[in-house]
Amino acid sequence: MNRALVFSLIAALIGSGSLAAAEKLNVVTATQDPASLTREVGGDRVEVTSIGKGYQDPHFIEPKPSFLLLLRKADLLEVVGLDLEIGWLPPLLEQSRNPKILPGAAAYLDLSRGVEILDRPAGAINRSMGDVHPFGNPHYWLDPANAVRMAIQIQQKLAELRPGDAAYFAQRLNDFKLRINDANKRWLADMAPYRGAKIVTYHPSWPNFVKHFGLQVAGTIEPKPGIPPSPSHTLEIINLIKQQNIKVIIMEPYFDRKTPDFIAEKAGAKVVVLYPSVGGKSGLDDYFKLFDANVNELLKALK
Amino acid sequence: MARGHHLFALAGLLLALPATAQQTTEQRMQQLEKRLDDLTREVAQIRQEIDALKSAPTDLTNVQTVSNVSTAGASKVFNPDISVIGNVLGKSGQPNPHEFGPHDARAPLSLDESEMALQAFVDPYAKANFFLSVTHEGIEVEEGYAQFVTLPYGLTARAGKMKSMFGKDNTWHTHLRPWADQPLVIHNFFGDEGLADEGISVSKAFANPWNVFVEGTGEIFSGNVEGVFRRHSLNDLFYNAHLKLFGDINESSNLEIGASFARGALPDDRRGHNQFAGIDLTYRWRPLRQGLYKSFIGRVEAIVNDRSDSERRLKGFYASADRQLAQRWFAGLRLDAADRDRGAAATLTFWPSEFSQLRGELRRIRYGDAGRTVNEFLMQLQFAIGAHGAHTF
Numbered sequence: 271m272n273r274a275l276v277f278s279l280i281a282a283l284i285g286s287g288s289l290a291a292a293e294k295l296n297v298v299t300a301t302q303d304p305a306s307l308t309r310e311v312g313g314d315r316v317e318v319t320s321i322g323k324g325y326q327d328p329h330f331i332e333p334k335p336s337f338l339l340l341l342r343k344a345d346l347l348e349v350v351g352l353d354l355e356i357g358w359l360p361p362l363l364e365q366s367r368n369p370k371i372l373p374g375a376a377a378y379l380d381l382s383r384g385v386e387i388l389d390r391p392a393g394a395i396n397r398s399m400g401d402v403h404p405f406g407n408p409h410y411w412l413d414p415a416n417a418v419r420m421a422i423q424i425q426q427k428l429a430e431l432r433p434g435d436a437a438y439f440a441q442r443l444n445d446f447k448l449r450i451n452d453a454n455k456r457w458l459a460d461m462a463p464y465r466g467a468k469i470v471t472y473h474p475s476w477p478n479f480v481k482h483f484g485l486q487v488a489g490t491i492e493p494k495p496g497i498p499p500s501p502s503h504t505l506e507i508i509n510l511i512k513q514q515n516i517k518v519i520i521m522e523p524y525f526d527r528k529t530p531d532f533i534a535e536k537a538g539a540k541v542v543v544l545y546p547s548v549g550g551k552s553g554l555d556d557y558f559k560l561f562d563a564n565v566n567e568l569l570k571a572l573k
Numbered sequence: 574m575a576r577g578h579h580l581f582a583l584a585g586l587l588l589a590l591p592a593t594a595q596q597t598t599e600q601r602m603q604q605l606e607k608r609l610d611d612l613t614r615e616v617a618q619i620r621q622e623i624d625a626l627k628s629a630p631t632d633l634t635n636v637q638t639v640s641n642v643s644t645a646g647a648s649k650v651f652n653p654d655i656s657v658i659g660n661v662l663g664k665s666g667q668p669n670p671h672e673f674g675p676h677d678a679r680a681p682l683s684l685d686e687s688e689m690a691l692q693a694f695v696d697p698y699a700k701a702n703f704f705l706s707v708t709h710e711g712i713e714v715e716e717g718y719a720q721f722v723t724l725p726y727g728l729t730a731r732a733g734k735m736k737s738m739f740g741k742d743n744t745w746h747t748h749l750r751p752w753a754d755q756p757l758v759i760h761n762f763f764g765d766e767g768l769a770d771e772g773i774s775v776s777k778a779f780a781n782p783w784n785v786f787v788e789g790t791g792e793i794f795s796g797n798v799e800g801v802f803r804r805h806s807l808n809d810l811f812y813n814a815h816l817k818l819f820g821d822i823n824e825s826s827n828l829e830i831g832a833s834f835a836r837g838a839l840p841d842d843r844r845g846h847n848q849f850a851g852i853d854l855t856y857r858w859r860p861l862r863q864g865l866y867k868s869f870i871g872r873v874e875a876i877v878n879d880r881s882d883s884e885r886r887l888k889g890f891y892a893s894a895d896r897q898l899a900q901r902w903f904a905g906l907r908l909d910a911a912d913r914d915r916g917a918a919a920t921l922t923f924w925p926s927e928f929s930q931l932r933g934e935l936r937r938i939r940y941g942d943a944g945r946t947v948n949e950f951l952m953q954l955q956f957a958i959g960a961h962g963a964h965t966f
Binding site: 323325326327330332333334335336338339342353356357358360361363364365367369372374382383384385386387397400401414415418419422423447448450451454455458466496497498523524525526 | 618631632633634636637638639640641697700720722723724727728729778784786788817819820821824827829857859861862863864865866900901926927928958961963966
């Protein structure tokens with residue numbers, strides 16, 4: 271009797287465990303932006319974890335063995351691509367012991383394959399140009415149109431991996447499109463008076479963002495991508511800001527404020543910390559909140 | 574009122590006329606050119622704005638994905654990732670006969686090593702890794718192995734020539750070391766090349782409820798490591814076992830603990846075994862928000878060596894601390910002990926970019942058997958070209 275009870279208990283435990291595992295698709299993303307979009311599309315049928323945090327520089331995430339624990343259990347891996355993860359993802363994947371998520375395999379989704387990419391270098395490049403991305407600028411998620419393109423790819427992949435939930439994912443994608451369309455109209459209307467405004471950025475993280483809102487990047491605080499500010503280049507930027515009467519310097523939260531603050535003080539501009547990723551600070555829990563916050567910050571500074 | 578304004582304007586124009594007439598054609602040409610330039614600039618700006626407006630679709634419900642085709646030349650896509658790292662070493666200070674022979678005549682500056690790495694996937698199952706080391710002695714395959722990445726049961730395996738997974742320092746290539754030299758205990762016990770041999774290495778990750786990464790590695794090598802192990806007969810293999818535990822303390826810091834055991838045949842003509850047991854401990858701190866500017870790594874590695882032809886057990890360790898001072902500056906300290914030798918080293922490293930580093934190291938070693946102390950200054954310049962390698966961890 272007792273034995274039967276124990277057996278049925280164990281059977282129930284195992285059963286429930288495997289059922290739960292079958293219900294939710296375990297998605298691991300490189301950064302928090304694809305994670306947010308996956309939650310939009312996947313709803314309660316997915317469990318999403320991001321390796322990178324929104325407040326860290328996505329180029330320099332450390333390949334910690336603890337991430338191997340995540341990757342080993344992943345049913346789907348989503349990457350930003352364009353070599354953004356080159357410094358840390360390959361060694362993790364090789365040790366992940368999860369053939370499903372290796373590049374080229376069915377559960378490896380490179381979201382850069384279906385989005386609009388800017389700053390694709392024309393002609394030969396080399397590292398005297400700094401840490402250039404040979405396949406184009408990887409910060410493409412900062413354009414709501416690209417967010418839709420990412421969501422479409424995510425929906426297609428989720429449907430492929432879980433055909434039974436395909437209708438659910440398709441319905442959620444449509445819902446997301448409607449909501450982001452409304453939000454985007456609001457963002458564009460708010461930013462409309464500042465079309466053509468010139469700004470200075472710290473790192474070239476914003477080409478898609480500025481293009482979407484019709485802003486123009488007049489210069490960057492880094493003399494070359496990934497190369498820290500130099501005194502002579504800092505002077506050039508101060509002069510540039512003065513000459514072109516630029517009001518705003520945009521920087522990412524993970525860079526040092528010293529040089530941007532110095533430039534702002536000397537040139538009479540304002541430093542605005544914008545968040546390149548979901549999770550960039552507490553409260554920026556999804557893609558909508560990220561854009562709400564960035565648009566608000568920018569409006570305050572441009573007014 | 575308006576008529577009054579018109580009259581004034583007309584009068585102004587009439588007064589200005591003689592002056593205009595005096596202007597040379599050249600000046601007028603210049604004025605016109607300037608206006609043309611201004612207009613051209615304005616048109617370009619308007620065109621840009623139109624482009625921006627065009628490309629910002631106001632209706633996101635109709636957005637379609639685009640198809641980005643790989644731009645790499647089709648003939649080149651299967652070429653392996655190639656990189657070359659140069660290691661220029663400068664040495665000055667007192668002569669060091671213990672390490673560099675009785676007539677220590679080191680060049681003050683030399684291209685100590687050029688390391689070439691070739692890496693690519695072989696097929697869906699394996700990745701090939703070759704590391705060729707070019708030194709004054711010639712070219713050598715430092716490592717060359719296939720890494721099997723799709724094995725079942727949480728296994729990965731490597732086969733070929735490779736560095737043995739003994740401790741931490743022994744697994745690093747020159748450019749991964751935070752120092753210009755090897756720690757004494759590694760240099761004295763394992764030699765310049767470290768424990769590397771031809772063999773097979775199998776690792777398994779063990780699932781556990783504590784969210785700790787646990788990995789066990791078993792390795793069998795053919796048994797020839799210069800000055801450490803020698804193969805006298807068919808069964809004189811060299812075995813190594815390594816256990817690694819890694820856990821996050823919190824988001825910014827983590828701890829890695831390792832234990833290793835290696836055993837092989839004595840390197841000289843006497844029969845018997847030579848064995849090493851080691852533990853290693855690595856503490857890392859890097860606050861994610863300021864990860865570009867601040868970090869700290871503390872390391873300890875201790876090794877005991879037992880030889881069947883000697884009663885005396887040899888012991889050694891190193892303990893090091895490396896602190897990132899700014900985005901491109903690192904400072905470090907290392908304490909060394911290996912049998913009767915004692916040493917200390919201080920380093921300062923500057924990284925102009927991710928692809929080059931310049932290091933100065935002051936080291937002081939007291940050679941116990943000789944009763945002599947040697948002070949040296951080492952300078953190291955390392956530079957990498959080619960494929961972007963992964964960052965070290």
